[in-house]
Amino acid sequence: MTKTSAFPLRRTLLLLQACCLAMSAQAQAPSASAQLQQQASQPLRSGLDASGFDPAVRAQDDLFRAVNGTWLKRYDLPADKARFGSFIQLRDLSDERVRAIVEDLASRPDNKRPVIGSVEQKVADYYSAFLDTVAIDRAGLDPIKPALARIEAIRTLAELAQWQGGMQGRFSLPINLNVSPDVLQPTVNRVSANQGGLGLPDRDYYLKKEDARLAKALKAYEQYLETLARLSGEVDSAQVARRVLAVETAIANAHWERVLLRNPAKRNNPMSVAELQEKAPGFDWALLMQSAGLGGQGRLNVGQPSTATAVARLYADLPLADWKLYFKLRTLDHAALSLPQAFREARFALRDQALTGIQVEMPRWQRSIAELNGALGEGVGQLYVAKHFSPAHKARMQALVDNLLLAYRESIEGLDWMSPATKAEAQLKLSKFISKIGYPEVWRDYSELKVLRADPIGNAERAAAYRWQRQLARVGKPVDRKEWSMTPQTVNASYSPTLNAITFPAAILQPPFFDMAADDAVNYGAIGAVIGHEISHGFDDSGSQYDGDGALRNWWSEADRKAFEGIADKLVAQYNGYSPIAGKTVNGRLTLGENIADLSGLQIAYKAYRRSLQGKPAAKIDGFSGEQRFYYGFAQVWRGKARDEWVLQQLLSDPHSPSEFRANGTPINHDGFHEAFGTQPGDKMFKPAAERIRIW
Structure with a gap:
């Protein structure tokens, strides 16, 4: 594994893809391999959207706006969105894909409709029932x-x-x-x-x-x-x-x-x-x-x-x-x-307009997809991955995860503020991480859930009852460590402290997070930082209170914990100073776990990227060094806009910092960033080496 994870990422993934294609379609292996070799020999593109860059802004002063400034000036939030960025972009894509699958099932004539009781029937009818506002209005209360x-x-x-x-x-x-x-x-x-x-x-x-x-x-x-x-x-x-x-x-x-x-x-x-x-x-x-x-x-x-x-x-x-x-x-x-419509309009006036600033309601079909995902998420997921995710994608991501875990292992060993005994415990926890990629090994069984084509409220009630019965069946039973809490079509990633597991659903494994045609640097700065982020949650202020088996247990020496908390306090103070809207600041204590995960995750991703170069300099692409492209790739992921009403809600209830401060607040503490861009005193993102916050 060590040798494999030292390969440049692009070469490693191409080899994995060739292997998967050969196993699944041996007769076509020669042509597939030839195609992959041709792809590997083609000039790499950076994977950066330079059209969004602002040439008037230097990365040394504002990395977020240097990469996203022109986009910010030109992009107007649609009336039906409270915010927009990479996650929303891919969520909309995922919803469109699910919509195409579901509407194909729902629109079939009676003689070709899915079999009653099948996942396809339940998915189609749940969606159709919620979508039919004419019938909903007619039914009244x-x-x-x-x-x-x-x-x-x-x-x-x-x-x-x-x-x-x-x-x-x-x-x-x-x-x-x-x-x-x-x-x-x-x-x-x-x-x-x-x-x-x-x-x-x-x-x-x-x-x-x-x-x-x-x-x-x-x-x-x-x-x-x-x-x-x-x-x-x-x-x-x-x-x-x-x-x-x-x-x-x-x-x-x-x-x-x-x-x-x-x-x-x-x-x-x-x-x-x-x-x-x-x-x-x-x-x-x-x-x-x-x-x-x-x-x-x-x-x-x-x-x-x-x-x-x-x-x-x-x-x-x-x-x-x-x-x-x-x-x-x-x-x-x-x-x-x-x-009926009057209720829907009242809900929109509060939950969308007043609380998030949205002016036009989200399309009903997209709300229907959201409801469907909540009720039959893995049923939808089965259909989604069959069409939009291959075993090769899973293998590609596993190679990245393994590389990041190796970099994390090396980083822990090099910590100067942690004693050998606590390091050994941290390494033990890291060795027990479970990675879940793409989709679950065993799909959820929805055979007991009854779905009717014209009963949206009844469908929602039965779906909730089904979920509750699944919970009751778990009481006192062994934990299923392979079970998923996210659907494959979800654009997100997560860490579970009690399972000590990181999860990366299929829908996030695509540009701008991961781009097979891009060079290693941007991929490490984007999806690599996401992987590092989720691993780091196992070692943030909350996750670090659990051991490798998921038990709430203090595995720290008193002195090491005190040192960790002292470093974390500096990060709290940094983020307390950020103000996204007039009169409001980020709560550095509420966002501490996510900020630690951003800081450490990007640091580990950078180490993994540098390790993949095997001591050789990366080629310049579009005039940027590999190190610069790494940080540009990270900042590009956080491209986004949000309405003040939504930002207010985020500051009060969301443990994540606003995107701008994730893009700038993290690299400012990285030696690699300052070396890549040659920051100097007077630059707005310059921070003396002695003041840079380093945790993991």
């Missing part, structure tokens, strides 16, 4: 009336607890149950309980009323609640909205702040149901568990004990009638996209 009637029938707090147990997994409740690996025994699935129940993105929208932007959003939410109440037949809709908003504000007051939620040790609070009842009296927790199908569970983990205590008190203190109104409007909000 009839499809949702049974759900509203169940809420109206609640007469006691016990019945309220029972109803919430039955609604687990449907939408966010004040306390949500789920089943996941036990952080102390990660080979076994356990029950956990966590805070939820807010209709706005974060507690600050309710509590920081002195902030004009947040106050405006809160007013829009109150108007939305009033509209939901009026459309559902409430006589005094304004009063109903005020009562429901009072309930949500009380819940928001009980919520932990997001920075605190990032600490897994504080979220680890195992206790029995009886102990929870003692700590949080006023609500029947045992009945909640039993109604959810979790009766008889000896223990559960309570993520935010003080929230559970406060919410239990609220159940006892607030009028039952207010709770029923709250759950009624939560139900209507959750179903609004499948309700």
Whole structure:
């Protein structure tokens, strides 16, 4: 493996592709190999979109705008988008591909329609049902009336607890149950309980009323609640909205702040149901568990004990009638996209216009794809990868992952702030990483899920019930470490601390993240940095609290942990100084994990790139050195624009920094960047070597 991963990336991947083609189609192997050899001999292109560069901006002053400045000036956000960039570009491409597959199935005549019960039938009918707004408008409130009637029938707090147990997994409740690996025994699935129940993105929208932007959003939410109440037949809709908003504000007051939620040790609070009842009296927790199908569970983990205590008190203190109104409007909000036009328009006015700045609603077909992916994601994924992802792609990505892991191993060994004993633990964790590429080995079985062509609300309800039953089936059982939490058509990547696994879905493995026709430098700066980013999450401020088996365990010496936290504090201070919109700054503590992953991931990708050169200088392409192209490739990935409303929401609730600061805030700490561009004192991105932040 060492020799293979030292090859230039392009040559390695071409060899892998030739191997895969030979195994899958031996008769055509000679011509395929000849074609690949011809491709390898052709002049490399940089893989950079120079049309987006701004020649008036130097990389030494602003890497983000040097690479993206002209694009930023020329590109106007479409009216139906809150933001646009590489991830959205590929998401739209993925959606278009899924749309073509699904609409082909849905448009077939009756005698050629997919077999009832097949994945193809369920995918086509789920999509068609959600897409048919004429039928939705004609049905009115009839499809949702049974759900509203169940809420109206609640007469006691016990019945309220029972109803919430039955609604687990449907939408966010004040306390949500789920089943996941036990952080102390990660080979076994356990029950956990966590805070939820807010209709706005974060507690600050309710509590920081002195902030004009947040106050405006809160007013829009109150108007939305009033509209939901009026459309559902409430006589005094304004009063109903005020009562429901009072309930949500009380819940928001009980919520932990997001920075605190990032600490897994504080979220680890195992206790029995009886102990929870003692700590949080006023609500029947045992009945909640039993109604959810979790009766008889000896223990559960309570993520935010003080929230559970406060919410239990609220159940006892607030009028039952207010709770029923709250759950009624939560139900209507959750179903609004499948309700008549007036509900859809009200939802758009809040969730798109007020909260993200969008002016025109996303096409209905694309919303339908999003709903479909949530309900039958791996069913769609099967169809997607059959058409748009080959075994060769998987092999290509595995070569990159192996190379980055090797570079990480070497980097850990060279750390000057970590003791040998802690290094050994870090190396052990790294050796146990699991990589998931493209698509899962075993597809999810949807045979028990019933989908009807003209029942969008029923389909969504049955899909939620199916997902919840899958969770129940896991309780107390061994963790399936091969299971995926993302679909193949998702444009993203992830790290799971309890599985110690990195995941790269098929849809992200294409330009601008990975371009087979481009030279090594840009690919390492783009997808290489993504791989390094996800590996680095295993060693960020949160992920580093888990060991290689996924257990929450302190494997650090006290001195090493203190040194790590001291370096991390410098990164917090750096990002606290960035202001994407007037009067608002990045929360360096909230974004610390992602910023560490960006910093370390790019550093490791650069080391891997340099290692691939085997001591030889990279050829100049388009007048740029290989090292310059590496950083340009990284900055190109973060090309993007966003509306202020969306940025505000991001600053409050998203652990990722805005794109500009990911593109600039990371390289400024890299020796390689300063060497590649020859930065000098006075350059805006110059940072003295002694002040550069280096973690992994």
